[in-house]
Structures are given as C-alpha cells and as structure tokens.
Amino acid sequence: MTVLDIQDLHVAFTQRGRVTPVLRGVNLTIEPGRICGLVGESGGGKTMVGKAITGILPEDARITAGRILFKGRNLIGLPEKERRQLLGRSIAMILQQPTTALNPILRIETQILEVLQRQMGLAHQAARARALELLDTVQIRAPERVLRQYPHELSGGMCQRVVIAIAFSCQPALIIADEPTTALDVTVQFEILRLIKILQRDFGTAVLFITHDLGVVANLCDRVSVIFGGSIIEEGQTTDIFTAPKHPYTSALMAASPRHDQPEKGLHPVPAEIVSQLWREIEEHDRARSA
Amino acid sequence: MSALRTSLWHSIRTNPQLWIGGTVFAAIVAIAALAPWLAGHDPMEQDLLSQHLPPFWLPENNPSFPLGTDSLGRDILSRLIWGTRPVLLVMIAGATLSGMLGVVLGLVSGYFSGWLDNAIGRLIEVFMSFPPMLLAIVLVAVTGPGLSAVVMAIVLIGWTRFARVIRGEVLVLREQDFITAARVLGYGHRRILFSELLPNIAPIALALFALEMGRAIVVEAVLAFIGFSASDVPTWGGIIADGRSYVYQAWWVMTLPVVCIMISVLALSMFADGLRKAIDPMMQR
Numbered sequence: 001m002t003v004l005d006i007q008d009l010h011v012a013f014t015q016r017g018r019v020t021p022v023l024r025g026v027n028l029t030i031e032p033g034r035i036c037g038l039v040g041e042s043g044g045g046k047t048m049v050g051k052a053i054t055g056i057l058p059e060d061a062r063i064t065a066g067r068i069l070f071k072g073r074n075l076i077g078l079p080e081k082e083r084r085q086l087l088g089r090s091i092a093m094i095l096q097q098p099t100t101a102l103n104p105i106l107r108i109e110t111q112i113l114e115v116l117q118r119q120m121g122l123a124h125q126a127a128r129a130r131a132l133e134l135l136d137t138v139q140i141r142a143p144e145r146v147l148r149q150y151p152h153e154l155s156g157g158m159c160q161r162v163v164i165a166i167a168f169s170c171q172p173a174l175i176i177a178d179e180p181t182t183a184l185d186v187t188v189q190f191e192i193l194r195l196i197k198i199l200q201r202d203f204g205t206a207v208l209f210i211t212h213d214l215g216v217v218a219n220l221c222d223r224v225s226v227i228f229g230g231s232i233i234e235e236g237q238t239t240d241i242f243t244a245p246k247h248p249y250t251s252a253l254m255a256a257s258p259r260h261d262q263p264e265k266g267l268h269p270v271p272a273e274i275v276s277q278l279w280r281e282i283e284e285h286d287r288a289r290s291a
Numbered sequence: 292m293s294a295l296r297t298s299l300w301h302s303i304r305t306n307p308q309l310w311i312g313g314t315v316f317a318a319i320v321a322i323a324a325l326a327p328w329l330a331g332h333d334p335m336e337q338d339l340l341s342q343h344l345p346p347f348w349l350p351e352n353n354p355s356f357p358l359g360t361d362s363l364g365r366d367i368l369s370r371l372i373w374g375t376r377p378v379l380l381v382m383i384a385g386a387t388l389s390g391m392l393g394v395v396l397g398l399v400s401g402y403f404s405g406w407l408d409n410a411i412g413r414l415i416e417v418f419m420s421f422p423p424m425l426l427a428i429v430l431v432a433v434t435g436p437g438l439s440a441v442v443m444a445i446v447l448i449g450w451t452r453f454a455r456v457i458r459g460e461v462l463v464l465r466e467q468d469f470i471t472a473a474r475v476l477g478y479g480h481r482r483i484l485f486s487e488l489l490p491n492i493a494p495i496a497l498a499l500f501a502l503e504m505g506r507a508i509v510v511e512a513v514l515a516f517i518g519f520s521a522s523d524v525p526t527w528g529g530i531i532a533d534g535r536s537y538v539y540q541a542w543w544v545m546t547l548p549v550v551c552i553m554i555s556v557l558a559l560s561m562f563a564d565g566l567r568k569a570i571d572p573m574m575q576r
Contacts, residue, residue: 087476100467103487
C-alpha cells in the first residue's frame, strides 16, 4: 500500500488580502521503504510540501485544495488529536539545521527519552536502554556521554545524528528529510546520507528527501520529482531522469550542477528562456484557475 | 572532595556576583530566622528616658543601644533585625506571585498569537501606563494597610515586568527549529509551553525574580513611608518614616534603614546577574 499519496495539492499565502499560490497542484506518491527525492531550486515550493504534510505551514499559508493521503487516510482536516498521534510515531521529520533542531537548554537524554516515553509508552529504564541503542545505531561512539551533554556541546554532525535517532526512534513509516545535509560540511554530509540510507533500509521506512542537490539525489533516491513554481514538472525513476530527462528544465538543472571532475566545463546557470517560459505557463495556469 | 572544592573555588572566582549577592541574601534570611536571639531589645519596647541616642561611633552613645534609639527610645538595631521578617515575607511572596502570574501570561501571550496575545498585551500596557505608586496607593486605600496589601501592590505592578520580558523571549523562541521539531513530534501545546519553552526562559525568569525581590523591598519601604504598610511590626520603611521628622536631631534613625535597603537591593541584583550566568548552560564556558 502506498505510504504517501499527495493529490493535486494547492497551498497559498494570504498576505494583506492578496493570495499568492506557492503549490499549484502537486502530485506525489511514495511506496513503502522507498526514498523519493524532491528537487528544485529555492522558492520552488519543495519545503512547503514537507510542511503541508506535517501540518506546520506558516500561519498565513493555507491548503486551498487537494488531498494528502497517508496510508489511505487524508491528513488534511484530520482532528488535531489524531494528527498528533501520527506525528512522531508514524511520520517523522528531519530538519535542515541540526544545531537548532534540538532544544538548547535540555540534555540530549531528556529530549530522546521524552519521545520514547510519550510516543512508545516506554518506562524510564526501558526508554534509556532504547536511547543508548538508538545512539549506537546512528554510530555515536560514546552514547552514555552524549546523553548527558547539551546540544551546544556537540558538533553539527553529532546533532544531526541525534536528530536522526529521534526521527527513527518510533520506527515511523515515513520520514520527511528537509535538506538534512545542507548545513553540514561535505565529509559529514556523506556519513549522514549513508546513515539515513542504512536506517531506512533496516527499518523499512519510506523517505521523502527534499533537496536542491542533484548529486545527493542520484546516489540516494529510488525516484525523483522535480518541482518548479509549486508544481511537479517531471517525475520518474532516478536512473531514467538522469539518463534521459524529458523536461528541458530538468536537463538545464543537471547541467547547472558544478562538476568538480570537469572544471573546464565552467558554470552553467539554468537558461533564462526556460525559466521565463515556465513562469509564463504558471501565470496562465493561475489565471485559468482564478477565472 | 577536592574536585568539589576546586569547582566551588572556580565558581566563586568566575562568578563573584552570585556568591556575594547570595551571601547577603542568605544573611538576611538567617537574621530573620534568628531575630529573637539576635535582637538585644524588644523592638516595640519604648524607653522615653533614652530618646535619640546616637550609634556607637558617635559621642554620648549608650553601649546597650549599639545603633542608637529613635524618638520613642526604641532600639534601632533590634528594630532593623526584626524588620527583616516583614521585608523577607514581602520580598518572597511578592516576587513569587508576580513571577508566576507574569511567566504564565507571558508564555501564553508569546506562544499563541492572535486575540489572546492582543488582550494580554493591552492589559500589560494598561498596567504599565499607571504610575506604579498610584496603583499601590489606590489598592491600599481599598483593602486597608497591612503586609498583604503591600504584597498585592507588588504583584499588581510586578507581573507586567515578567510578562513583557517573557513574551518577548517566547516570540523569538517559538520561531526556532526546535519548536517546529517538537510540533512535528506531535507534542501538544501544553507540553511545548512547559517542557520546551519554560526551561528556556527559566534563567531569565529567575534573574527577574531576584530583581523583583529587590524592587519589592523598595515598594514596601515607600508604602511604609506613607503609612500604608504594617504598623504592628517594625519594617525598614516604617523606621524611615519615623525618623523623617527628626532627621535634623537624629539623622541616623532614617539613614540606617536606608543603608539596609540599599545593601539588600544591590545584593539581590548582583545575585540576579550571577544566577543567570550560573544557570544558562550556553553561558557556562
């Protein structure tokens, strides 16, 4: 059964009475245990997709149409209580900034145990044992010591491991990873990606991997969706997309990725014609919808 | 054991405010607790034959009244010592109640935007726009003088300071990723308010608490000065009020309690600073 099925999702900002659409009919499906990449440039709406799923859209943003089915259940309009039961336990999220995603004034122990006790209903002793196990799983070498530490005493990579441990702690069916490695340096980035891959395979977790980094997508994801201007312009198997992109924007995006092995090729921004053509289409679409 | 001693020494060296302020505060508590044994005289006992005796460093002093006597011949030292009791009560009750009220309203106001925030914000502004002393005087006029009226006056003014600062802190904190992370983990509002936000504002709330204790002393003194505090027990403000009429004949009657108030308020604001430094894990480096 499909874990996540987003159908025709529309999200719009309302500011001083003016409605600005950010998602214009996003369709996306993720099968159990698969990693689906969601790529696009900044402002393309990729983060909004993650926020819409977890219900943390900004206050002035609203879902105007569409359905978000999690295991066949529509998350939109779900009562607050049921939504909160799903979050953390069945759907978890990894945020971009690991150093700020942890409460700065609470020890790591408090933060991990809180999830285990609340969401898994474990007693203190059992939760502590499980927390040590989890930290070991995310390859933290001195779990006992890390439990006693505060986030500011840990490096960004360590913090992200803790965040990942918390995300996987309840063995959720779906994890939304919003640029989880963007704030980290390249060597740490690689370890974190490998960790996410190992854990998602071991736990059978489906992952929605939101990123702007095509290199990461190529290595990690089973399927890719390319988002532009709030709609998916191309979707398919990672290998297909990378060998034979159908949409000119996708090929331009791939050409725009800097290649360290071929520096002589230089930097190639996405051609302006492609972008302005896409925006023309979007504006037409908006006009058609509002008419 | 020696590790404990070195860490204690380290703390005294790096955070002297905490220790100086804390020591003075502890001394006030000790004096209040031991008042019956420390005071040489009954603070209410009048001795009309020994009015306006000067303190020990001036000529014509009487060794049995080390800090002299007031216009009714009462021992000032004993009155100052017994005066720590109402001061302490007012300090702790006033700061605790205004702290609790202010922290809860500040948390709620900062976390939930919208009408609730607006309502609490307006309320803070209304209370702050009143001259605080006028507010206290009106209150005492309604309830009658006494220590409970003083505490109420302190709370009425003090909560706004907590609420305003805490609200500002929460406005910044709630936009941070760890609050988003908590929401994504399915935590409810109550849990986010009290388990995630409250620990983050605890250092600043404690510092405000210590400052508020200092302010409580001043409010009590002012209210006592105009005769709105307790009259059946000696208070520092009451001694100042008594000494005012005779300030040319016996300046020490008024000066000594002022010195006590200054030392206490100064010590409490030092304690407040030190406390914040000691509690906040981010500042411990």
